Amino acid sequence: MEIIGEKINGTRTQVKQAIAERNAEFIQNLARKQVEGGAHWLDINAGTVPEREPDDLVWLVNLVQDVVEVPLCLDSANPNALRVAIKHVRKTPMINSISGETNRLNGILPIVAEFGCEVIVLCMDDKGVPASVDARLDVIHQVFMETRRAGVPDERIYVDPLVLTIATNTEAGRITFDTMRAIRTQFPQAHISCGLSNVSFGLPVRALINRTFLVLALNAGMDTAIIDPNDRELQAAMRAADLLLGRDKHCLNYTRAYRAGLLEKK
C-alpha cells in the first residue's frame, strides 16, 4: 500500500500556528518524521484563507522539499493557490482533489492535465455525496468521462469513494467497500484511496474503528491511504492485512517491520 502522510495540514491547530508563526522547524520535523514512518507522498494543506493560501502553500512546499525527497500532494480547492505552488514543486505532485463538483472540474482538472499530475477524485458532485453504491458509481463514471476527455490517464487517478459516519448509518462501511470493489473491476488501471477518520466520528475508541476499516478497505481493493504514517498500530494492521491477503511474498515486509520494532506495542 502507498501512504500519503496527512499531518502537514493547516486545519490542525498546531500546524495552523506553525504556519502563522513561520515555524520552519516544526513543519520540517513533521515532514521528516512522516517519511521515516513510511510515507510515499506528503499531503500539504495550508488551510488558510484564499488571499493568504498561495504564499503559505509555497512556503510549506519549499520547506518540505528542503528536507525530504518524496513527492508532494498539494491539498487545496483553490486553483490559484495550486497554480502558484506548482511552479515551486520539484517532482510532479499529486493534487488533492477534484470531484464531480462543477467548480472543481472547471478550476482544477485543467491544472492536473497541464502539469501531468496524479489526482485524487472524491466521489461527490454538486448534490453532495450520493447515498447508494450505484449513485456513487454514476458520479465516478461522469468524472472519468471528464478526466479522459482532458487527457488524464486512468492510472494517474486515485478514486476516494468516501466513507460517511457509521454512527449515523451502519451501512456506511459496506457502501464504501462495495464501491471500492466495483471501482477495482470497472477502472482496473485507477488507484483507490480513502481517508479513515470520518467513519468513526462520534464513536468511542476511534483508532480501533479506523484500523479495522483500513483492513477491510485493503481487502476491498484500496491501494493508497491518507493516514498518519507514525500511527504504529495502523501500520501494524496494514502489514498484517497485506500478509494475510497474499501481498507480502515470503512475509518479507512483515518480518522486516518486526525487526525494525514497528509491530509491537510501545
Added chain:
Amino acid sequence: MEIIGEKINGTRTQVKQAIAERNAEFIQNLARKQVEGGAHWLDINAGTVPEREPDDLVWLVNLVQDVVEVPLCLDSANPNALRVAIKHVRKTPMINSISGETNRLNGILPIVAEFGCEVIVLCMDDKGVPASVDARLDVIHQVFMETRRAGVPDERIYVDPLVLTIATNTEAGRITFDTMRAIRTQFPQAHISCGLSNVSFGLPVRALINRTFLVLALNAGMDTAIIDPNDRELQAAMRAADLLLGRDKHCLNYTRAYRAGLLEKK
C-alpha cells in the same frame, strides 16, 4: 458472531495438570471466566489417552455444567468417549469434529445424527488438507452428501475451511477466505467457523496476525470462531468488524462493549 471458548483443552499444560490432579476449581474458573467474556459455547477437550478419555471428559462435563448454563462443544476424535460423555450433557452439545476422513465419518457422524447435535466439519479427508479452493470445496460437498444422507440438517453444521500457516504459503489466507465465500454461497444454511492460531505459526507478534485474520474472515462469511473469549483485543477487533460490516444496528453492541470497558487497552 458466536464464540466457542477454547480454553478447557487438555493439550494445554495447565489444563492437563488440572485434569490429572482433579483440580475442579481451576476448571470451573476457566468456564465461568469464558462465559463472562462472551462465550456462547465452551469447548471441552480432555486431551488424554483413549483409555482415560471417557472418565476425564465426563468429569469435565459435569464440573462445567455445575457453574455455567451455555451448551458444550465436545472435542474428541474418540467415538467411545463421545458416547459416554453425551449421556451426561444437559443441553444438546456441539461435536468437534467430523471431516471427510473415513474413520471420523464412520465413528462420529452416527452420534451426531442420533443425538441431534451441532457439528464442526473440518475441510480435510484421508489425504489431508487440500491445497486449492476447488479441492477443498470437493471435500466439503462430499461431507455434506454424507451428513444429509444421515439426516443432519445443514443449519447444524459449522464448516471450518481450515487455514494453513502463512509463513510457509502466503496464499494460505486467500485460500481460506475464498473457500469461506464459496461455502456461504453454496451452503447458505450452514455456519462457517475457524480456529485462528494456525495461520500465524512461526511468525512474530502472532496476536496481531490472528486478530487481523478474524476481521478478514468475518468479512468472508465466518459467523463462529473458536477463540479465547478473554482476549480483549480479539474481541475489540471483532466488534469493530461487525460494526463496519453493517451487522451492529445502531452501533449498540459496540457502544455497550465500550461502556463495559471492553474496547480500550488495559
